[in-house]
Amino acid sequence: MLVLIVVVIFVTQYPTYQKDRELEQVDINRNLELMQLMTAGYVQQLTRDADVIAASPVLQMYIRDLSAEGLLSLEQAFLNLAGLRPSYDQLRYIDRSGVEQVRVNNYNGEPQLVTQGLQLKIHRDYVKAGLAGEAGSVFVSRFDLNVENGRIQVPFVPTVRVVASVHVDGEQGGMVVLNAKANELLQHLRTALPDGTDLVVLDDAGGWIAGGGVADWAFADDSASRFSASYPALWQQVRGAQQGQFELEDECYNYRWHRYSDPRVESPELLLAQRTAGEPCSAVGMDSVKKAGVRLISGLLVTYPLLLLWRRANTRKWQMQRVLAENYHQLQVVTQMSGHGLLMVDQQCRVQWINPEGERLLGWTEAELIGRDLHQTCHVTPDGHSLHDGPCPTLHTLATGEDSRADKDRMVGRNGRIVHLSMSVRAFGDPENRGAILAIADVSRHVETERNLTQLARTDALTGVLNRGAWLSVVSSWVDNDNAALYVIVLDLDHFKRVNDTFGHGAGDTVLKTFVKTVSHLLRRDDVFGRLGGEEFALAVRHLTKEQVLVLAERIRVAVGDMLCTLDDGQEITITTSCGVAQYSGEESLKQLLEKADKALYLAKHAGRNQVQFYQPITDNGSE
Numbered sequence: 001m002l003v004l005i006v007v008v009i010f011v012t013q014y015p016t017y018q019k020d021r022e023l024e025q026v027d028i029n030r031n032l033e034l035m036q037l038m039t040a041g042y043v044q045q046l047t048r049d050a051d052v053i054a055a056s057p058v059l060q061m062y063i064r065d066l067s068a069e070g071l072l073s074l075e076q077a078f079l080n081l082a083g084l085r086p087s088y089d090q091l092r093y094i095d096r097s098g099v100e101q102v103r104v105n106n107y108n109g110e111p112q113l114v115t116q117g118l119q120l121k122i123h124r125d126y127v128k129a130g131l132a133g134e135a136g137s138v139f140v141s142r143f144d145l146n147v148e149n150g151r152i153q154v155p156f157v158p159t160v161r162v163v164a165s166v167h168v169d170g171e172q173g174g175m176v177v178l179n180a181k182a183n184e185l186l187q188h189l190r191t192a193l194p195d196g197t198d199l200v201v202l203d204d205a206g207g208w209i210a211g212g213g214v215a216d217w218a219f220a221d222d223s224a225s226r227f228s229a230s231y232p233a234l235w236q237q238v239r240g241a242q243q244g245q246f247e248l249e250d251e252c253y254n255y256r257w258h259r260y261s262d263p264r265v266e267s268p269e270l271l272l273a274q275r276t277a278g279e280p281c282s283a284v285g286m287d288s289v290k291k292a293g294v295r296l297i298s299g300l301l302v303t304y305p306l307l308l309l310w311r312r313a314n315t316r317k318w319q320m321q322r323v324l325a326e327n328y329h330q331l332q333v334v335t336q337m338s339g340h341g342l343l344m345v346d347q348q349c350r351v352q353w354i355n356p357e358g359e360r361l362l363g364w365t366e367a368e369l370i371g372r373d374l375h376q377t378c379h380v381t382p383d384g385h386s387l388h389d390g391p392c393p394t395l396h397t398l399a400t401g402e403d404s405r406a407d408k409d410r411m412v413g414r415n416g417r418i419v420h421l422s423m424s425v426r427a428f429g430d431p432e433n434r435g436a437i438l439a440i441a442d443v444s445r446h447v448e449t450e451r452n453l454t455q456l457a458r459t460d461a462l463t464g465v466l467n468r469g470a471w472l473s474v475v476s477s478w479v480d481n482d483n484a485a486l487y488v489i490v491l492d493l494d495h496f497k498r499v500n501d502t503f504g505h506g507a508g509d510t511v512l513k514t515f516v517k518t519v520s521h522l523l524r525r526d527d528v529f530g531r532l533g534g535e536e537f538a539l540a541v542r543h544l545t546k547e548q549v550l551v552l553a554e555r556i557r558v559a560v561g562d563m564l565c566t567l568d569d570g571q572e573i574t575i576t577t578s579c580g581v582a583q584y585s586g587e588e589s590l591k592q593l594l595e596k597a598d599k600a601l602y603l604a605k606h607a608g609r610n611q612v613q614f615y616q617p618i619t620d621n622g623s624e
Helices: 001-056 056-065 067-083 125-132 182-190 232-239 281-302 305-337 358-362 374-378 395-398 444-458 468-481 496-503 505-520 546-562 588-607
Strands: 088-094 100-107 110-114 139-140 157-166 171-181 197-203 208-209 243-248 249-258 268-278 341-345 351-354 405-413 418-428 435-442 485-492 528-533 537-543 577-585 610-614
Touching: 001 067, 001 139, 001 157, 001 182, 001 249, 001 268, 001 305, 001 418, 001 435, 056 067, 056 157, 056 171, 056 444, 067 088, 067 110, 067 125, 067 208, 110 610, 125 139, 125 157, 125 171, 125 405, 157 182, 182 197, 182 208, 232 243, 243 281, 281 358, 281 537, 305 485, 341 358, 351 358, 358 435, 374 405, 395 405, 395 418, 395 485, 418 444, 435 485, 435 537, 435 546, 444 468, 468 485, 468 528, 468 537, 468 588, 485 588, 505 528, 505 546, 528 588, 537 546, 546 577, 546 610, 577 588
Parallel strands: 577 610
Antiparallel strands: 088 100, 088 171, 100 110, 139 157, 157 171, 197 208, 197 268, 243 249, 249 268, 341 351, 341 435, 405 418, 418 435, 485 537, 485 577, 528 537
């Protein structure tokens, strides 16, 4: 009977012992996977920001002409971006000679433009990597301490640098460098770990980033402080396995190596670990053995073993259900607190669940969205048009099992509004029952930033009208594609240099802005007005007769002559303008059309200024 009791207890309790061990390992794996997800999301955010800035039109235009006006626009754009991203210590543009051209520092959330003390950084590894990078490549530096003028900044400023190579017209144009606060990622990672455990992070050379006590960041100036130097044999073991467990000073470490998986991004590899404080690795297994031994002895001592075994088995079942419920609740809390919207779909792309962030982004509640086809609901507009430029990332992953990622995607919200998102899709399950997890994040601010940068690249920073490049681009399209009557009026402010010399350049700026405001009031919506440079402007009009164009030019001349420019000190000055008008013949280039208008402008200037001249072709007797 005793043997039978022992056998019965062993048979009934051994699966429970195994389940205890499995649950403990599931918890550890969940924590490590969550840290990997957080780290990947952090690096993805940094690389996305660097990509947007590197591809911005305002930066591309500055690199092409290197003008003072372009530099002012670029500095203002960087200040605006720094205000949107207070988590960056620095935003910089470094040219291909390794010299800082634009640098914005963030002090307690207040962006400040640095104009003095810009440094040569050609000797820094991250600058060398940026100059060697191909178009579209991004380099993520190792986690390190910020260095200013060759010295480590005190107090310590843990930093990770993201470098996006800038190429213009196929040539290296320098790089964009973001200095991000590494402590923000470390604080985020700590939220993934339960009580009684510590976060440990090492770089791929064995330097302590977190969890090393006084050794944290010491590798910046003391290589002997590294884990790899202090425990070389153990380091070789850890470095040789992608994940595993080791014991150090009677404490248990469970770890995984992580590297951001994007072929165009060069990033460091990090060891992410959970350390069980004050307990060796054997304590985990021994705890389960002790529990099993106690259950065995208890079973032997009971009077009614079979009854109590049944009761104990059911009690354990309830406990396991409670543990599973608690784990499920913890998973819900993690998904609810995640900065990404998370959705799960089945093989038919039907939604299985969605976290609160996903509900917020799409406007659907979980109850409304569950069971719906995600692609048909959120990726197709009411009139049947797909929001994808190519194949749907979710359907592609469900069909192939391959991970998909789209940095710029769109979905239809419940209210019909188009939401700009980044999306990562990962498959799970066997091919017959494959599902997928989607992680989505709002990138509306990035889209808006790109629009703002495009506007800055087209607009004259002082007057607000089109700049030379934008004006030429619009009118060139008219010349190439439109047969309607086209006229160009070139306007030049008379004796403008005297204004600058007499009253200062500030007064000259006031005159230019007042001139533009006066002229703009006389124009139609479709007329194209722009600043060619200095005090020279150009106006392109269509669908008017020659007489109507000359009347318009005369109205502008009179209005400018009548306008008063009030300076900051209260003085009022007047100015006149000369106008040269030319008609498009239908065969010439825009350059030739402008040359005709310039000749007419020269005649107006030569004849005494403050007048309108129309270009006449040269006759047989040599006159115009």
